[in-house]
Amino acid sequence: MSTIVECRGVAKRYRQGALSVDALRGLDLQIEEGDFASLAGPSGSGKTTLLNILGGLDRPSAGSVKIAGEDITKLDNNALADLRLKRIGFVFQAYNLIPVLSAVENVEFILQLLGAPPKERRARATEMLEEVALAGLDNRRPAQLSGGQQQRVAVARALASRPAIVLADEPTANLDSKTAEDLISLMSRLNESSGVTFLMATHDQRVIERTRRHIVITDGRIASDERRTRPAS
Amino acid sequence: MxxxxxxxxxxxxxxxxxxxxxxxxxxxxxxxxxxxxxxxxxxxxxxxxLRLLDGFAQAQPGGYADDPDLNKTIAKPETAIARLKEIKAVTVAAPRASTYVILSNGDRSFGSAVFGVDPSAEEKLSTLAGTVKEGRYLGPDDENAAFVGAGLARNLKISTGDKITMLGGARDRSIAADVLTVVGVFSTGSPEIDRQVIEMPLTRFQSDFAMDGGANVVAVGGRSLADIQAVLPALRKAAAEIGLTMRDWTELEPALxxxxxxxxxxxxxxxxxxxxxxxxxxxxxxxxxxxxxxxxxxxxxxxxxxxxxxxxxxxxxxxxxxxxxxxxxxxxxxxxxxxxxxxxxxxxxxxxxxxxxxxxxxxxxxxxxxxxxxxxxxxxxxxxxxxxxxxxxxxxxxxxxxxxxx
Structure with missing residues (x-):
């Protein structure tokens, strides 16, 4: 198993006028290929900051972050955009689909940015929608889909480029219990069948119980990192 | 996408x-x-x-535009006319001569700009013939006829059939004097033109002012101003070949x-x-x-x-x-x-x-x-x-x- 994410001494300091806030304080973390991990912690503990840094959306104030062996702290903005496109999949709490594109177009969009030929990207997008059990809903726009369906499209989009890791920020927070359960099952199944690496920042106990690795972050540091051989089913 | x-x-x-x-x-x-x-x-x-008097362009002797002197003449206007008419867009080329004179009727005298024109060509070139208020326009057989602006006619208290005395300086520095018969009065609506302009046959003008068969300008007309503007380079070239300068409308009517x-x-x-x-x-x-x-x-x-x-x-x-x-x-x-x-x-x-x-x-x-x-x-x-x-x-x-x- 290879290392997908490797953080060493990652710190992030925000300045708010004369004040400075340390969101991360010398954090070390390693995510292995195939991990299905949850990241929990109280509000303000640094979960989202860590996800942003791992996803190349933000830069650390200190320390190094390697994604699939590449130190992303040295990349410029365009290279970070390419990294996000090719190596990272994002799933957001609020789904964040492009409202004017249909489900299949939302998935296809990533592939177009990657320069895939039209036929190939349409086939891949359709395949991804089938994978997340949305076959037949290809041409519906986000507003015509339920919250759970939108989040499935978001998962399909995140996986379309075959990323090294999918980072999910509170993916079930906007979903009802049943839909949230279905989504967790879907992500778990994709992790097991395709070996996709997931790291999910969450407060949702159901997500935490279903992951095989549970990381707790407090005050910008890793407070615990527990691996479970048999998560709750 | x-x-x-x-x-x-x-x-x-x-x-x-x-x-x-x-x-x-x-x-x-x-x-x-x-x-x-x-x-x-x-x-x-x-x-x-432009249609009223100037024409769409004019071939003139060098320097005539700045100093319209009677002495600056086109010796053989018919040669210039023939050359200019070779250019397709040119439908008419009319010779003109002009100077300033004193016109008198009894004890009334007024300064005026007199134009010697070829009535047949002028009718095709100028709309002045269409502004007749009384009488008629000049004809090809007219000799000592005058076509007078309405303002001038009013000032001189003349009308069709009246005689006016014209006095001016000829090209050979002699006195040019003639008695003209008013055949028509025109009203263009432009007080300036109506008060100042008369036209007379070119042949009589040439004789009165010792022009020796010459003219001062050859005015050029066409179906439209755009047509003439389009062939301006050719017109300039043709004019230069016969020692003349072609003036376009912006030079003829700079104020406009x-x-x-x-x-x-x-x-x-x-x-x-x-x-x-x-x-x-x-x-x-x-x-x-x-x-x-x-x-x-x-x-x-x-x-x-x-x-x-x-x-x-x-x-x-x-x-x-x-x-x-x-x-x-x-x-x-x-x-x-x-x-x-x-x-x-x-x-x-x-x-x-x-x-x-x-x-x-x-x-x-x-x-x-x-x-x-x-x-x-x-x-x-x-x-x-x-x-x-x-x-x-x-x-x-x-x-x-x-x-x-x-």
Whole structure:
């Protein structure tokens, strides 16, 4: 198993006028290929900051972050955009689909940015929608889909480029219990069948119980990192 | 898909887009109509003034324009006429001679500009023959006939059939004197011309003023001013070959040319203001849209879109708006203008003013490629260039702060 994410001494300091806030304080973390991990912690503990840094959306104030062996702290903005496109999949709490594109177009969009030929990207997008059990809903726009369906499209989009890791920020927070359960099952199944690496920042106990690795972050540091051989089913 | 995305984005707020399009359409249509009307008015003004006396161009001896001396003559006007008529657009070339004289009737004397003309050629070139108030125009068999302006006739208290005495300086420095019979009185509507001008047969003029068969200018006419303007280089070349200088209408009527330029400059200010207002409306709408979608742009950056790609998408949205608006605006504006161009627009209240320029009181918009496309193209390009503002704004976004935007 290879290392997908490797953080060493990652710190992030925000300045708010004369004040400075340390969101991360010398954090070390390693995510292995195939991990299905949850990241929990109280509000303000640094979960989202860590996800942003791992996803190349933000830069650390200190320390190094390697994604699939590449130190992303040295990349410029365009290279970070390419990294996000090719190596990272994002799933957001609020789904964040492009409202004017249909489900299949939302998935296809990533592939177009990657320069895939039209036929190939349409086939891949359709395949991804089938994978997340949305076959037949290809041409519906986000507003015509339920919250759970939108989040499935978001998962399909995140996986379309075959990323090294999918980072999910509170993916079930906007979903009802049943839909949230279905989504967790879907992500778990994709992790097991395709070996996709997931790291999910969450407060949702159901997500935490279903992951095989549970990381707790407090005050910008890793407070615990527990691996479970048999998560709750 | 970027283009599809941009196109769909502009229809997210259909009312807002419709209003933006409406402003481009109306502004495009207004610029087309006003520009066509303006060009139509200028064209009518130029042709009316030039057709009255000057002709569309004149072949003159060197220096005649600055100092119209009787001594500056074209020795063999028939040679010049034949050469100029070789140019296809030239339908008529008329020889003229002119000088200043004193005209008297009894104890009344007035200064006047007398033109010696070839009546047959002149009738084809000048509209003066059509402004007869009483009597008739000069005929080919007339000898000592005079065609007199109404103001001059009033001042001299003469009418058709009366005799007037003409006194002036001949080319050979002798006294030129003759008695002319008034065959007609003209009224052009221009007090200046009506008060000062008389015409007489060229042969008599040549004899009275010792012209030795020469003339001072050869005036050139054609189907339209544009036709003559188009062959101006050929006319200049032909004139130069026979030792003459070709003067175009801007040199023959510099005051009119300046008036048109001045009016066009003021109108340009109006058009520029209109374009600026429309650009501000569209830009404001787009900046609002950019502000509203900042969070979405953050998401697009998160999934791997580069800021310059998002900027290009915004620019494309602006381009679509501008192109669609301009195309509809051209269709609407050109259609409306064509309708008026067929019927004309009457300005009955301005009849007296227009008569000063020998113009009719009904104007016809001149719809051509320039009047149809100049305004909408300026609007479209200005909007597209203004797109650099939202483009730069989007380019400066950071993913995390953009995604936090409310």
């Amino acid at each position: 970027l283009a599809a995305l941009a196109w769909r984005n502009i229809w997210r707020q259909p009312h807002r887009t419709a209003l933006s399009l409406a402003s481009i359409i109306v502004a495009s249509a207004v610029t087309i109509f006003l520009l066509a009307l303006q060009q139509g008015a200028y064209g009518t003004m130029e042709e009316s003034v 040319h300046d008036v048109i330029l001045l009016d066009a400059s003021f109108s340009a200010l109006l058009y520029v203001s209109l374009v600026v207002i429309v650009v501000f409306i569209i830009l404001n709408t787009l900046l609002m849209s950019v502000l509203e979608r900042t969070r979405e742009f953050g998401m697009l950056m998160a999934i791997g879109m580069r800021p310059n790609q998002i900027g290009a998408m915004i620019w494309m949205e602006l381009l679509f708006l501008a192109v669609v608006g301009a195309v509809i605006g051209v269709a609407f504006g050109a259609g409306l203008t064509a309708w008026f161009a067929g019927r004309g627009i009457a300005f009955p209240d301005a009849e007296i003013l227009f008569r000063q320029w020998n113009m009719p009181s009904t104007l016809y918009p001149d719809l051509n490629w320039r009047s149809a496309l100049a305004g909408p193209t300026a609007i479209m390009l200005s909007i597209v260039f203004a797109g650099v503002i939202p483009y730069l704004r989007v380019r400066g976004l950071e993913p995390v702060s953009a995604m936090r935007a409310v």
